[in-house]
Amino acid sequence: MPVKTLQIPTADGRADAFAAFPDGGERHPGVLLYMDAFGVRPALREMAGELAAHGYYVLVPNLFYRHGPAPVIELPEHIGEETRPALFAQLMPLIQAHTTERALRDADAYLRFLTTQPEVSAGPVAAIGYCMGGVLAMRTAAAHPDQVAAVAAFHPGALVTDAPDSPHRLFPDVTAQVHLGLAEGDMSSEAMSRLDQALDAAGVSHTSEIYPGTFHGFTMSDTVAFDPAALQRHWDRLLPLLAHTLTNS
Numbered sequence: 001m002p003v004k005t006l007q008i009p010t011a012d013g014r015a016d017a018f019a020a021f022p023d024g025g026e027r028h029p030g031v032l033l034y035m036d037a038f039g040v041r042p043a044l045r046e047m048a049g050e051l052a053a054h055g056y057y058v059l060v061p062n063l064f065y066r067h068g069p070a071p072v073i074e075l076p077e078h079i080g081e082e083t084r085p086a087l088f089a090q091l092m093p094l095i096q097a098h099t100t101e102r103a104l105r106d107a108d109a110y111l112r113f114l115t116t117q118p119e120v121s122a123g124p125v126a127a128i129g130y131c132m133g134g135v136l137a138m139r140t141a142a143a144h145p146d147q148v149a150a151v152a153a154f155h156p157g158a159l160v161t162d163a164p165d166s167p168h169r170l171f172p173d174v175t176a177q178v179h180l181g182l183a184e185g186d187m188s189s190e191a192m193s194r195l196d197q198a199l200d201a202a203g204v205s206h207t208s209e210i211y212p213g214t215f216h217g218f219t220m221s222d223t224v225a226f227d228p229a230a231l232q233r234h235w236d237r238l239l240p241l242l243a244h245t246l247t248n249s
Contacts, residue, residue: 001049008061010109012102015065018045019117020052027121028057029246030114032140034133035063036155036220037091038079040070043222054239055247057120061110063136064094066102079223095132100139100165107140111147124149126242127176130219132157134180135167141178142170150245152238154181155216155225160191160198168195171202177245178206179237183214183225207237 002023008015018040021028031051035044040062048058062070073090076083114125127148129137134156141148151174153159159167159180178199187195192208199206211218211233217225219234 001052003045003049006059006113008109008113010065011105012066015061015063015106015109016040016069017059017061018048019057019059019119020045020048021057021119022052022055027119028055029123029242030117030120030125031056031058031242031246032110032114032125032127032137033058033060034127034129034136034140035060036129036131036133036217037095038075038087038220038223039064039072041075041222043220046221047219050235051238054242056126056242057114057117059110059114059117061106063098063103063106063133066097067094075222077222079220081224098132103136103139104143107136107143111140111144115147124246126150126152126246128152128154128238129156130154131217135159138167138170138174138178141176142167142173145173145175148176150178150241151176152179152181152241154219154234155183155186155214156180160187160194168198171198171204174202174204176204177241178204178208179241180206180208181234181237182208182210183216183218184210184212186210186216 006017064072127137127140134153141151215225218227218230
């Protein structure tokens with residue numbers, strides 16, 4: 001599976017990124033894949049490659065590019081419970097610096113870049129994300145309803161908050177079909193109820209479910225939270241969503 005290293009021009013500089021896509025010179029539907037908090041690393045390259053093998057051009061930007069190229073911090077091969085506190089001590093300033101305003105400026109740049117690549121076919125794209133990336137995928141879909149036809153967020157960050165710009169307040173602007181796959185501890189029952197009510201009230205076509213027996217980060221093969229059965233469930237939900245919205249197959 002070809003993998004191309006890229007530099008994406010943004011309003012604030014250049015974001016390093018990579019793209020995975022099928023070989024053969026044909027054009028394929030585009031997918032913008034937002035990383036989790038640990039960033040661009042081999043585990044994400046594996047996931048992007050798997051998705052590309054199903055016929056998609058998958059763009060994975062380094063969201064922390066303002067702080068340096070990926071990997072922005074040094075990561076162990078396996079992220080266990082004992083290493084998380086020290087890692088998050090380094091990551092939290094980067095996460096906090098990635099404000100909504102910056103995220104929306106970046107989304108403009110990422111979509112503009114994605115949709116103009118010669119390997120990407122004309123038509124709508126998908127925004128998918130993991131952990132913090134799930135929130136960014138939703139924000140991207142709300143800001144670009146004419147371009148984003150599918151959104152998937154797995155073990156997402158805070159989708160329901162009391163903030164004026166809480167993602168659940170953006171649902172009236174979302175025209176994409178949505179799948180939310182949550183770990184058991186990702187959201188309280190009250191927040192889950194508010195989430196589903198907001199989706200229903202906005203008329204968003206969606207599925208949301210808690211993946212049983214899972215912990216936050218269940219898709220990531222290099223973390224202690226990894227759950228192979230839940231990862232497969234994630235593919236079982238994601239691939240039909242993309243096929244229906246991007247290829248009409």
